[in-house]
Amino acid sequence: MNSAFLVVVLITGIALVGAALLIAGWLSPRSFNPQKGEAYECGIPTRGDSWMQFKVGYYLFAILYLMFDVETVFLFPWAVILRDVGVAGLASIAFFMVILVLGLVYAWKKGALEWK
């Protein structure tokens, strides 16, 4: 039943965008002008394409994020049953966390968290 509701909510979201675009397309004026289709930048013609290289710093943070996000996924089921497993659960997750925190410390010492 819940997955049926999930589909209903998904369709609602798509229908909202679709219907609003349909109404907007119906109500809004339409005129074509080659200048209008230009990039909205500074008023002077744009130089070159924007699909180009960007700063590698963002990429480093994306990799670090992947590492910690996988950790988050592992922590969720552990958090649910922590009360039942008690001290054993605490000890076993401590190993996991220590290794991860060592990874963060390594990245910190290497300067991956600095913005240069």
Next chain:
Amino acid sequence: MYDFSIITSWIDSFLRQYLPEWGALLIEFVLIGVALLLLYALIALFLIYFERKVCAFFQCRLGPNRVGPYGVIQSVADMFKMLIKELIRLNHVDQFLFNLAPYLVITASMLAFGCLPFGRGLQVLDFNIGIFFLIAASSIGILGILLAGWSSNNKFTLVGAIRSGAQMISYELSIGLSIITIVTLAGTMSISGIVEAQQNGWFIFTGHIPAIVAFLIYLVAGTAETNRGPFDLPEAESELTAGYHTEYSGMHFGFFYLAEYLNLFIVSGVATTLFLGGWMPLHIPGWEAFNNVMDYIPSIIWFFGKCVVIMWVIIWFKWTFPRLRIDQLLKLEWKYLLPLSLVNLAVMSILVVLGWHF
């Protein structure tokens, strides 16, 4: 306290009297969709008005006061204006991705919106992994923002989208860890289960200091997650025009605007659910008369009342702090909030294992 599932089960049995099962189900699904759409639109309109009024009062202005009494219909008028604006066709963008991005942003916020418990028995999506599903669904929005900035083929939008991506994925770690802190305390991931667990006291009161620290971390990270307040550098208007949605016009821009306000509501709704007891009334052990009076207030008012308070605090942030630089932003997350939330999680799990919580 009044249970809204009485209404829904009454509608269900009423429809089943006259219709075959598939017909009743179909009508119920349509009703759920329409109700969600109405609530979504109403909350967005209310929030736009609320933000403009609060911001005006912070700056000693009056804010919108022409359309309707105290300007309450201003945001409705704005919505109509947005609908009749032209959708400009650009000749240098990646058309498919450019048109796909608003769908992703809106659908992500709608999925997360469906998970919120608005009152007793008023919740559309109630999975046993509820809160986990909510984070997963709301992170689809990042994809929409990245696509919007990338497909526009404009340097401003590209910079805005990449900043936004870096900011949102970074702060999602703190959000995830502060949610895990509460899941440890509640022992369940289901949203209705988390609300039920706060019957005898909200988690911010029963969870000792770790719950309060988690609440503060969540508030900061949630503000960053909505691209608002001091963390609005993806759409920093003084340097990037309008950030990732510079190239969007008319209703296309309206979707990003809508999703941004709804994300504000979702962040405050999750904070309400996890820390302030969701729709549970305020109970003080021993004060019987007080508790009975509190029980008399409907659950939906409790939920929206708490949400409005948290939204007010987040708007307050926006008009108080200056914008951060990208290096300060990432430093705040990776060097302060992340280690703090890891330590906080460790303290909370020790408290839960030793049974020292209330």
